[in-house]
Amino acid sequence: MIKNRHTSVFCILILVFGLVLFYIGTDGFTAYTAETARVTKLIEEQPVFPEVLMEDSEGRTYSISEFEGKYVFITFIYTGCTTICIKLEENMAQVYDLVPYEYLGEEIVFLSISFDPDRDDPATLDRYKDLFKSDGETWRMARIPEKTQLDSLLNKFGVIVIPDDRGNFAHNSAFYLVDRQGTLVDVMDFTKVTEAANTLRQYVETDKKGE
Template identity: 30%
Template sequence: MRGPAMATTRPGPQRLVGTVLACAAVLTLFVATVERLTDGFEHWTFEALRRQQAASGQLRWPAMAVIDAMGRPLQWPAGGPVRIVDFIYTNCESVCQSLGAEFFQAQQLIRREAPGVRLMSVSIDPARDTPPALAGYAARHRAQAPLWTVAAPRSVDDGLRVRRALGVIAVPDGLGGFVHNGALHVVDRQGHVAGIFDTADWPSAVALAARLDAGRP
Protein backbone atom coordinates (compact mmCIF):
# COMPACT_ATOMS: atom_id res chain seq x y z
CA MET A 1 0.00 0.00 0.00
CA ARG A 2 1.40 3.30 -1.02
CA GLY A 3 1.92 6.10 1.40
CA PRO A 4 0.81 9.66 0.72
CA ALA A 5 2.43 11.31 -2.30
CA MET A 6 5.32 13.66 -1.57
CA ALA A 7 4.61 17.26 -2.50
CA THR A 8 7.03 18.84 -4.95
CA THR A 9 7.92 22.46 -4.28
CA ARG A 10 8.74 24.55 -7.30
CA PRO A 11 10.00 28.10 -7.27
CA GLY A 12 7.38 30.67 -8.09
CA PRO A 13 7.68 32.96 -11.10
CA GLN A 14 8.90 35.93 -9.04
CA ARG A 15 11.64 33.91 -7.34
CA LEU A 16 12.76 32.47 -10.68
CA VAL A 17 12.94 35.93 -12.25
CA GLY A 18 14.97 37.20 -9.29
CA THR A 19 17.47 34.36 -9.64
CA VAL A 20 17.87 35.00 -13.37
CA LEU A 21 18.42 38.71 -12.80
CA ALA A 22 21.02 38.04 -10.09
CA CYS A 23 22.91 35.66 -12.37
CA ALA A 24 22.77 38.20 -15.19
CA ALA A 25 24.18 40.90 -12.90
CA VAL A 26 27.07 38.66 -11.82
CA LEU A 27 27.82 37.74 -15.43
CA THR A 28 27.75 41.41 -16.49
CA LEU A 29 30.17 42.33 -13.70
CA PHE A 30 32.49 39.47 -14.66
CA VAL A 31 32.51 40.46 -18.35
CA ALA A 32 33.14 44.12 -17.49
CA THR A 33 36.05 43.18 -15.22
CA VAL A 34 37.64 40.87 -17.79
CA GLU A 35 37.23 43.54 -20.47
CA ARG A 36 39.01 46.11 -18.29
CA LEU A 37 41.84 43.77 -17.33
CA THR A 38 42.39 42.58 -20.89
CA ASP A 39 42.10 46.00 -22.55
CA GLY A 40 38.85 45.33 -24.38
CA PHE A 41 39.50 41.56 -24.72
CA GLU A 42 42.52 42.26 -26.94
CA HIS A 43 45.16 41.03 -24.47
CA TRP A 44 44.49 37.82 -22.57
CA THR A 45 47.74 37.75 -20.60
CA PHE A 46 49.06 40.28 -18.12
CA GLU A 47 52.41 40.46 -19.91
CA ALA A 48 50.72 41.18 -23.24
CA LEU A 49 48.77 44.04 -21.67
CA ARG A 50 51.95 45.41 -20.05
CA ARG A 51 53.72 45.43 -23.41
CA GLN A 52 50.80 47.09 -25.14
CA GLN A 53 50.81 49.81 -22.47
CA ALA A 54 54.50 50.42 -23.13
CA ALA A 55 53.99 50.55 -26.90
CA SER A 56 51.21 53.12 -26.47
CA GLY A 57 53.22 55.33 -24.08
CA GLN A 58 51.21 54.52 -20.95
CA LEU A 59 54.01 52.95 -18.89
CA ARG A 60 56.44 55.21 -17.03
CA TRP A 61 59.43 54.26 -14.88
CA PRO A 62 59.03 55.84 -11.42
CA ALA A 63 61.82 57.81 -9.77
CA MET A 64 64.14 55.32 -8.08
CA ALA A 65 67.05 55.69 -5.69
CA VAL A 66 69.67 52.97 -6.18
CA ILE A 67 73.18 52.03 -5.07
CA ASP A 68 75.58 50.78 -7.73
CA ALA A 69 78.32 48.16 -7.54
CA MET A 70 80.78 50.82 -6.36
CA GLY A 71 78.52 51.74 -3.44
CA ARG A 72 77.57 55.07 -5.01
CA PRO A 73 73.99 56.40 -4.56
CA LEU A 74 72.21 57.25 -7.80
CA GLN A 75 68.82 58.77 -8.60
CA TRP A 76 67.22 57.41 -11.74
CA PRO A 77 65.63 58.27 -14.13
CA ALA A 78 66.71 61.90 -14.04
CA GLY A 79 66.90 63.07 -17.64
CA GLY A 80 69.76 60.68 -18.33
CA PRO A 81 70.51 58.60 -21.41
CA VAL A 82 68.24 56.09 -23.10
CA ARG A 83 68.56 52.80 -21.22
CA ILE A 84 67.77 49.14 -21.60
CA VAL A 85 66.90 47.81 -18.15
CA ASP A 86 66.44 44.30 -16.78
CA PHE A 87 65.73 42.88 -13.32
CA ILE A 88 68.12 40.37 -11.75
CA TYR A 89 69.29 38.95 -8.43
CA THR A 90 72.94 38.07 -8.09
CA ASN A 91 72.70 34.52 -6.72
CA CYS A 92 70.32 33.40 -9.49
CA GLU A 93 71.55 30.36 -11.38
CA SER A 94 68.91 30.27 -14.12
CA VAL A 95 67.15 33.21 -15.78
CA CYS A 96 69.61 35.83 -14.57
CA GLN A 97 72.52 33.96 -16.11
CA SER A 98 70.72 34.15 -19.45
CA LEU A 99 69.99 37.83 -18.88
CA GLY A 100 73.67 38.47 -18.16
CA ALA A 101 74.74 36.68 -21.34
CA GLU A 102 72.20 38.60 -23.45
CA PHE A 103 73.24 41.90 -21.89
CA PHE A 104 76.89 41.19 -22.63
CA GLN A 105 76.04 40.73 -26.31
CA ALA A 106 73.95 43.91 -26.23
CA GLN A 107 76.88 45.72 -24.62
CA GLN A 108 79.16 44.77 -27.49
CA LEU A 109 76.63 45.90 -30.11
CA ILE A 110 75.92 49.18 -28.32
CA ARG A 111 79.63 49.93 -28.08
CA ARG A 112 79.91 49.62 -31.87
CA GLU A 113 76.64 51.08 -33.09
CA ALA A 114 74.83 53.06 -30.37
CA PRO A 115 77.40 54.47 -27.93
CA GLY A 116 74.88 56.85 -26.35
CA VAL A 117 72.67 54.02 -25.05
CA ARG A 118 73.23 52.56 -21.59
CA LEU A 119 72.40 49.24 -19.93
CA MET A 120 71.15 48.85 -16.38
CA SER A 121 70.55 45.71 -14.30
CA VAL A 122 68.38 46.33 -11.23
CA SER A 123 68.29 43.85 -8.36
CA ILE A 124 65.00 42.50 -7.03
CA ASP A 125 66.81 41.36 -3.85
CA PRO A 126 68.36 44.51 -2.32
CA ALA A 127 68.55 42.95 1.15
CA ARG A 128 71.26 40.53 -0.06
CA ASP A 129 72.56 42.31 -3.16
CA THR A 130 75.07 44.57 -1.47
CA PRO A 131 77.69 46.47 -3.52
CA PRO A 132 80.19 43.55 -3.31
CA ALA A 133 77.53 41.12 -4.56
CA LEU A 134 76.62 43.52 -7.38
CA ALA A 135 80.30 43.90 -8.26
CA GLY A 136 80.66 40.11 -8.41
CA TYR A 137 77.71 39.87 -10.82
CA ALA A 138 79.18 42.64 -12.97
CA ALA A 139 82.54 40.87 -13.08
CA ARG A 140 81.02 37.50 -14.01
CA HIS A 141 79.18 39.00 -16.95
CA ARG A 142 81.92 41.43 -17.98
CA ALA A 143 79.81 44.53 -17.43
CA GLN A 144 81.83 47.60 -18.31
CA ALA A 145 80.94 50.85 -16.54
CA PRO A 146 79.61 53.36 -17.38
CA LEU A 147 78.03 51.56 -20.34
CA TRP A 148 76.45 48.90 -18.08
CA THR A 149 75.40 49.73 -14.51
CA VAL A 150 74.52 47.01 -12.01
CA ALA A 151 72.57 48.43 -9.07
CA ALA A 152 70.05 47.72 -6.29
CA PRO A 153 67.22 49.85 -4.87
CA ARG A 154 68.04 51.67 -1.66
CA SER A 155 65.34 49.65 0.14
CA VAL A 156 63.14 46.60 -0.31
CA ASP A 157 60.03 48.81 -0.21
CA ASP A 158 61.36 51.15 -2.89
CA GLY A 159 62.12 48.22 -5.17
CA LEU A 160 58.64 46.77 -4.61
CA ARG A 161 57.04 50.16 -5.38
CA VAL A 162 58.87 50.42 -8.71
CA ARG A 163 58.08 46.85 -9.74
CA ARG A 164 54.40 47.31 -8.94
CA ALA A 165 54.26 50.47 -11.06
CA LEU A 166 55.82 48.58 -13.98
CA GLY A 167 53.88 45.35 -13.55
CA VAL A 168 57.05 43.37 -12.86
CA ILE A 169 56.40 40.24 -10.80
CA ALA A 170 58.99 38.71 -8.47
CA VAL A 171 57.74 35.82 -6.31
CA PRO A 172 59.97 33.96 -3.79
CA ASP A 173 60.50 30.38 -4.97
CA GLY A 174 60.90 28.92 -1.49
CA LEU A 175 64.56 28.05 -2.16
CA GLY A 176 66.08 31.46 -1.51
CA GLY A 177 65.48 32.73 -5.03
CA PHE A 178 62.72 34.30 -7.09
CA VAL A 179 60.51 33.58 -10.07
CA HIS A 180 60.32 36.83 -12.02
CA ASN A 181 59.83 38.53 -15.37
CA GLY A 182 62.89 38.23 -17.59
CA ALA A 183 62.01 41.04 -19.97
CA LEU A 184 64.14 43.91 -21.26
CA HIS A 185 62.69 47.41 -20.80
CA VAL A 186 63.69 50.22 -23.18
CA VAL A 187 63.36 53.52 -21.28
CA ASP A 188 63.63 56.91 -22.98
CA ARG A 189 65.18 60.09 -21.57
CA GLN A 190 61.88 61.18 -20.03
CA GLY A 191 61.43 57.91 -18.17
CA HIS A 192 58.78 56.41 -20.44
CA VAL A 193 59.02 52.67 -21.09
CA ALA A 194 58.99 52.71 -24.90
CA GLY A 195 59.12 48.94 -25.40
CA ILE A 196 59.39 45.58 -23.61
CA PHE A 197 61.20 42.67 -25.23
CA ASP A 198 62.01 39.04 -24.47
CA THR A 199 65.64 38.49 -23.51
CA ALA A 200 66.32 36.53 -26.70
CA ASP A 201 65.06 39.52 -28.69
CA TRP A 202 67.75 41.84 -27.34
CA PRO A 203 68.74 43.05 -30.87
CA SER A 204 65.26 44.58 -31.22
CA ALA A 205 65.65 46.28 -27.84
CA VAL A 206 69.00 47.72 -28.92
CA ALA A 207 67.52 48.87 -32.27
CA LEU A 208 64.68 50.74 -30.52
CA ALA A 209 67.04 52.28 -27.98
CA ALA A 210 69.37 53.43 -30.76
CA ARG A 211 66.48 55.10 -32.61
CA LEU A 212 65.36 56.88 -29.45
CA ASP A 213 68.93 57.98 -28.73
CA ALA A 214 69.15 59.43 -32.25
CA GLY A 215 65.85 61.26 -31.80
CA ARG A 216 63.87 58.99 -34.08
CA PRO A 217 60.59 57.29 -33.01
Protein backbone atom coordinates in the same frame (compact mmCIF):
# COMPACT_ATOMS: atom_id res chain seq x y z
CA MET B 1 14.23 20.36 -39.51
CA ILE B 2 13.10 23.01 -36.99
CA LYS B 3 15.13 21.32 -34.27
CA ASN B 4 18.27 21.39 -36.44
CA ARG B 5 17.70 25.09 -37.19
CA HIS B 6 17.40 25.86 -33.47
CA THR B 7 20.58 23.88 -32.80
CA SER B 8 22.47 25.83 -35.49
CA VAL B 9 21.27 29.17 -34.12
CA PHE B 10 22.29 28.10 -30.61
CA CYS B 11 25.77 27.08 -31.81
CA ILE B 12 26.20 30.43 -33.60
CA LEU B 13 25.19 32.32 -30.43
CA ILE B 14 27.69 30.31 -28.37
CA LEU B 15 30.41 31.04 -30.92
CA VAL B 16 29.65 34.78 -30.96
CA PHE B 17 29.56 34.88 -27.15
CA GLY B 18 32.89 33.08 -27.02
CA LEU B 19 34.45 35.53 -29.47
CA VAL B 20 33.20 38.49 -27.43
CA LEU B 21 34.76 37.02 -24.27
CA PHE B 22 38.01 36.34 -26.12
CA TYR B 23 38.04 39.90 -27.48
CA ILE B 24 37.60 41.35 -23.99
CA GLY B 25 40.10 38.99 -22.41
CA THR B 26 42.81 39.68 -24.96
CA ASP B 27 42.55 43.47 -25.20
CA GLY B 28 40.84 43.34 -28.59
CA PHE B 29 42.68 40.25 -29.89
CA THR B 30 46.08 41.95 -29.38
CA ALA B 31 47.06 39.99 -26.27
CA TYR B 32 46.92 36.22 -26.15
CA THR B 33 48.56 35.73 -22.75
CA ALA B 34 48.54 37.56 -19.43
CA GLU B 35 52.17 38.57 -20.02
CA THR B 36 51.43 40.02 -23.45
CA ALA B 37 48.46 41.93 -22.01
CA ARG B 38 50.71 43.26 -19.24
CA VAL B 39 53.32 44.49 -21.74
CA THR B 40 50.67 46.05 -23.99
CA LYS B 41 49.24 47.94 -21.03
CA LEU B 42 52.67 49.16 -19.91
CA ILE B 43 53.53 50.51 -23.36
CA GLU B 44 50.15 52.26 -23.55
CA GLU B 45 50.44 53.81 -20.07
CA GLN B 46 54.17 54.65 -20.24
CA PRO B 47 54.83 54.97 -16.49
CA VAL B 48 57.52 57.31 -15.24
CA PHE B 49 60.50 55.78 -13.42
CA PRO B 50 59.78 56.67 -9.76
CA GLU B 51 62.07 58.64 -7.49
CA VAL B 52 64.05 55.82 -5.91
CA LEU B 53 67.59 55.75 -4.58
CA MET B 54 69.84 53.19 -6.26
CA GLU B 55 73.20 51.93 -5.01
CA ASP B 56 75.51 50.45 -7.63
CA SER B 57 78.44 48.03 -7.61
CA GLU B 58 80.81 50.92 -6.91
CA GLY B 59 78.83 51.96 -3.83
CA ARG B 60 77.60 55.14 -5.55
CA THR B 61 74.04 56.27 -4.80
CA TYR B 62 71.80 58.20 -7.18
CA SER B 63 68.32 58.41 -8.67
CA ILE B 64 67.25 57.99 -12.29
CA SER B 65 68.12 61.67 -12.83
CA GLU B 66 71.75 60.47 -12.95
CA PHE B 67 70.96 59.43 -16.53
CA GLU B 68 68.91 62.46 -17.58
CA GLY B 69 69.19 63.03 -21.31
CA LYS B 70 70.06 59.39 -22.00
CA TYR B 71 68.11 56.25 -22.75
CA VAL B 72 68.33 53.60 -20.03
CA PHE B 73 68.14 49.95 -21.08
CA ILE B 74 67.09 47.93 -18.03
CA THR B 75 66.82 44.37 -16.74
CA PHE B 76 65.58 43.17 -13.35
CA ILE B 77 67.57 40.33 -11.80
CA TYR B 78 68.96 38.79 -8.62
CA THR B 79 72.46 37.39 -8.47
CA GLY B 80 71.46 34.17 -6.71
CA CYS B 81 69.38 33.15 -9.74
CA THR B 82 70.87 30.16 -11.54
CA THR B 83 68.39 30.00 -14.43
CA ILE B 84 66.66 32.77 -16.34
CA CYS B 85 68.71 35.70 -14.98
CA ILE B 86 71.91 34.27 -16.43
CA LYS B 87 70.34 34.03 -19.88
CA LEU B 88 68.80 37.47 -19.47
CA GLU B 89 72.17 39.06 -18.69
CA GLU B 90 73.98 37.07 -21.38
CA ASN B 91 71.48 38.44 -23.89
CA MET B 92 71.87 41.92 -22.48
CA ALA B 93 75.63 41.59 -23.03
CA GLN B 94 74.95 40.65 -26.66
CA VAL B 95 72.72 43.71 -27.13
CA TYR B 96 75.48 45.83 -25.55
CA ASP B 97 77.99 44.49 -28.08
CA LEU B 98 75.64 45.20 -31.00
CA VAL B 99 74.94 48.84 -30.09
CA PRO B 100 77.32 51.33 -31.77
CA TYR B 101 80.22 52.00 -29.42
CA GLU B 102 79.79 55.78 -29.64
CA TYR B 103 76.27 55.49 -28.20
CA LEU B 104 77.37 53.69 -25.02
CA GLY B 105 77.36 56.01 -22.04
CA GLU B 106 76.58 59.00 -24.24
CA GLU B 107 73.17 58.14 -25.67
CA ILE B 108 72.36 54.89 -23.85
CA VAL B 109 73.20 53.46 -20.43
CA PHE B 110 72.64 49.80 -19.58
CA LEU B 111 71.33 49.12 -16.07
CA SER B 112 70.69 45.82 -14.29
CA ILE B 113 68.60 46.27 -11.13
CA SER B 114 68.53 43.63 -8.39
CA PHE B 115 65.28 42.97 -6.56
CA ASP B 116 67.18 41.09 -3.80
CA PRO B 117 68.90 44.05 -2.07
CA ASP B 118 69.60 42.23 1.20
CA ARG B 119 71.96 39.78 -0.48
CA ASP B 120 72.98 41.82 -3.51
CA ASP B 121 75.18 44.40 -1.83
CA PRO B 122 77.73 46.41 -3.85
CA ALA B 123 80.48 43.80 -3.39
CA THR B 124 78.21 41.01 -4.66
CA LEU B 125 77.06 43.12 -7.61
CA ASP B 126 80.69 43.95 -8.41
CA ARG B 127 81.57 40.25 -8.66
CA TYR B 128 78.43 39.51 -10.63
CA LYS B 129 79.05 42.23 -13.22
CA ASP B 130 82.41 40.69 -14.07
CA LEU B 131 80.66 37.51 -15.23
CA PHE B 132 79.10 39.47 -18.08
CA LYS B 133 81.97 41.91 -18.71
CA SER B 134 79.94 44.88 -17.45
CA ASP B 135 82.25 47.87 -17.06
CA GLY B 136 80.28 49.33 -14.15
CA GLU B 137 79.88 52.64 -15.96
CA THR B 138 78.17 52.35 -19.35
CA TRP B 139 76.59 49.13 -18.02
CA ARG B 140 75.86 49.41 -14.32
CA MET B 141 74.47 46.95 -11.80
CA ALA B 142 72.57 48.36 -8.83
CA ARG B 143 70.15 47.61 -6.03
CA ILE B 144 67.41 49.65 -4.38
CA PRO B 145 68.01 49.16 -0.63
CA GLU B 146 64.72 50.63 0.57
CA LYS B 147 61.94 48.04 0.18
CA THR B 148 59.09 50.54 -0.27
CA GLN B 149 60.96 52.25 -3.10
CA LEU B 150 61.84 48.92 -4.71
CA ASP B 151 58.22 47.77 -4.55
CA SER B 152 57.12 51.06 -6.10
CA LEU B 153 59.39 50.55 -9.11
CA LEU B 154 58.48 46.87 -9.58
CA ASN B 155 54.81 47.82 -9.37
CA LYS B 156 55.01 50.62 -11.91
CA PHE B 157 56.96 48.51 -14.40
CA GLY B 158 54.82 45.40 -13.95
CA VAL B 159 57.72 43.27 -12.69
CA ILE B 160 56.31 40.25 -10.89
CA VAL B 161 58.57 38.87 -8.15
CA ILE B 162 57.39 35.96 -6.00
CA PRO B 163 59.76 34.70 -3.27
CA ASP B 164 59.82 31.06 -2.23
CA ASP B 165 60.94 29.59 1.10
CA ARG B 166 64.44 28.78 -0.19
CA GLY B 167 65.62 32.31 -0.95
CA ASN B 168 64.76 32.15 -4.64
CA PHE B 169 62.26 34.13 -6.72
CA ALA B 170 59.85 33.34 -9.52
CA HIS B 171 59.77 36.36 -11.81
CA ASN B 172 59.04 37.56 -15.32
CA SER B 173 61.84 38.81 -17.55
CA ALA B 174 62.13 41.40 -20.31
CA PHE B 175 64.19 44.30 -21.59
CA TYR B 176 62.80 47.69 -20.46
CA LEU B 177 63.65 50.97 -22.17
CA VAL B 178 63.34 54.29 -20.36
CA ASP B 179 63.64 57.43 -22.48
CA ARG B 180 65.70 60.56 -21.93
CA GLN B 181 63.00 62.03 -19.66
CA GLY B 182 62.66 58.93 -17.44
CA THR B 183 59.52 57.47 -19.03
CA LEU B 184 59.12 53.80 -19.89
CA VAL B 185 58.66 53.73 -23.67
CA ASP B 186 59.28 50.11 -24.63
CA VAL B 187 59.26 46.57 -23.25
CA MET B 188 61.10 44.05 -25.41
CA ASP B 189 61.35 40.28 -25.64
CA PHE B 190 64.73 39.48 -24.08
CA THR B 191 65.19 36.46 -26.37
CA LYS B 192 65.24 38.70 -29.47
CA VAL B 193 68.70 40.20 -29.15
CA THR B 194 69.19 41.61 -32.66
CA GLU B 195 65.70 43.09 -32.67
CA ALA B 196 66.35 44.81 -29.33
CA ALA B 197 69.67 46.26 -30.53
CA ASN B 198 68.02 47.54 -33.72
CA THR B 199 65.24 49.13 -31.67
CA LEU B 200 67.78 50.96 -29.51
CA ARG B 201 69.57 52.30 -32.58
CA GLN B 202 66.27 53.43 -34.08
CA TYR B 203 65.34 55.43 -30.98
CA VAL B 204 68.69 57.24 -30.96
CA GLU B 205 68.80 57.80 -34.71
CA THR B 206 65.24 59.15 -34.75
CA ASP B 207 66.24 61.67 -32.08
CA LYS B 208 69.29 62.72 -34.06
CA LYS B 209 67.21 63.28 -37.19
CA GLY B 210 64.89 65.53 -35.20
CA GLU B 211 67.71 67.72 -33.89
